[in-house]
Amino acid sequence: MIVPEQDSEPQLSLATLDALHQVSYREAGLILLPEKVRMVQSRLRYRLKETGIDTFESYLALVRTDAGARERRMMISALTTNVSHFFREPHHFDILADEVLPKVKARLKAGGRFRIWSAGCSNGQEAFSIVMHLLDKDPSLLDADFRILATDIDPKVIAFARSATYPDRMTDNVPETLRKRFMQPTQLKGQPAHKMADACRNLVRFKELNLMNTWPMRQTFDAVFCRNVVIYFDAPTQDALWPRFHNVLAPDGRLFLGHSERVSAPETVGFSVTGPTTYTKTRSQPINSLNLKAIQGETHGTS
Template sequence: MTIAHSIEPSAGQFILSDQDFEAVAKFAHKNFGLALSSSKKPLVSSRLSRRLNRLNVRDFKSYLSNLDTPGGEGERSELLSLLTTNVTQFFREPHHFETLREDVLPPLIEKARSGGRVRLWSAGCSNGQEPYTMAMVLNQLCPDAARLDIKILGTDIDPVVVRTAQAAQYPADELAQIPAKYRAKGAGDQLPDEILSLVSFGVLNLIEPFPFKGKFDAIFCRNVAIYFDTPTQQHVWSAFQKSLNPGGYLFIGHSERMSGPAATHLQTSGITTYINSSAGLST
C-alpha cells in the first residue's frame, strides 16, 4: 500500500508518510540536534501516532506547524521526550565516578579549600541521578563542600526531567543503588540537604551557545551526543572543550566517540575520559 496522505487513520492509528518523517527529522535536527535516520521511522511513527491520537489531532501538518509557534513550547518538549530516552541511574558507568573520586576531585577540593572556585557540570542530566551521584562522591570526600565555592550544575533540554531532578524524590529500587546514608527514610522524601545543597538545575539546549561566563573543571555529558549526527557531536565536543579549564575533564558515554577539532585538545585519559590539555580554543 502506498501512503499518499500525511497521516491516514489505520485501525485507530496514524501512519507517517516518508514526507512527514522527513519533516519531523528536519524539525528535530534544527531544534534539538537529533539525527533521525530512516531506520527510526517505525519507532517515530508509532510514538507520534499515539501522541496525535491522544491529542485528537488528525492532521500531521497542523501538529507540526503548531510546534513552530511560541505556544508550541510544551509540545516541543513532548516531541523531544518521545524521540529520545531519559534512561539514567545513580552511579551509571561507575568507572567515571572512580576517576572523579581518585583523580579529579582531590586537587579541586584543595583548590576550593584555598579559596578557589570549582564548577562541575552534568550536561543532559535527565532526572538528576548523574549530578546527584557526583554530589555524593564529593560529599564523601569533602563533607564541608557546601561551605566552599564548589558547585554542581545539572542541565537538560527537557523541562519535565529538570523538574523531576529538582524534586529529588526517587523510588526505593533506585535509591537502593546509593550509599545507605543518603537514602530517604520514607516514601516521598527528598535526598538529604547535604546533597541537594551542592546541585542546581536549569533547562539548556546543548546545540545552542552556552550562557556561562566562567569555565568548568569537569563536564559529564554521557549518553546524550549519541542522538546527534557527527557534525553536531563535533560542534558540542568543541563547545565543551572551550568551556573547560586547562586540565579539566570531559566524560562521555560508553558508546560515544570523540572526534573533530576538539580531539586535538582533549587527551584520552581512561575509558571515554578526556583531559583538556589546552588553555586555547578548539576551532
C-alpha cells in the same frame, strides 16, 4: 468486522517522518531515522491526543510554525530517551575523586571554587551520584564552594530532578551505606521511595538547557559529564560540540562521555585521552572558528 485498534490510530508516513526529522534536527540535533518510524509514531501519538490533532501531517504543520514553539518543545521532550540510573559507568566517579579532586583541594582551601556540569542530566541520577561519591570521599566539601550544574533539554526530567524523589526501584544501584547517609525514605504516589537529603540537593542546580543553543554560563568547570547524550547526534553535531566543551573547561579539566561515545581526533580540539572515555583539556587558549583550522594543521603536522 472489528477494526484492529492500531488501524484507527493516526499513521506516520516516512515522508512526514522525514519532515519531522528536519524539525527535531534543527531544534535539538535529534535524528529520526526511517527505521525508527514505529517508535516515533508511538511516542508522538500521545502528543496528537493531547493537542486534539487528528493526523501527523497537521501536527507537522503546527510544529513547523512560530506559534507551535511550545508544542515543538513537547515534541522534543517526547522524542528524547531519558534512561539513566544511579552510579552508571562508575569508573568516572573514581577518576573524579582520585584525580580531579586532589588537584582542586588547594584551590578550595584558598577559598576557590569546584564546579561540575552534568550536561544531559536526565532525572538527576548522574548529578546526585557525583555528589554522594564525592561527599563520601571528602565530607569537607560540604563547607567548600562546591556546586554542580545539571542541565537537560527536557522540562519534564528537570522538574522530576528538582523534586529529588526517586521510587525505590530507581535507587537499586545506590550502595546501602550511601542511601542511609544521603537519602531519606518517603512515599511517591503511594509507593516506597527515597528523597535526596537537603545537604545534597543544595549542591545541585537543575536548569533547562538545549545544548544546540548558546550556553549562558560564564564560569568554567573542572569536569563536564556529557554521557549517553551525543550518541543521539550525528557526527557534524558532535564535532561542533567538542570545541565548546573544551572552552567551558578549566585548565586540566575533564570531559567524560558515555561508553559508546568518542571525541573524534581529540588532539585537534585541545584534548588528550587520559582514561576510558575520559578527555583532559590540554590547551589553554579557547578554540574558535578562527584558530580551529590552524590547530588542526599543527596536530596533523602540516604547519
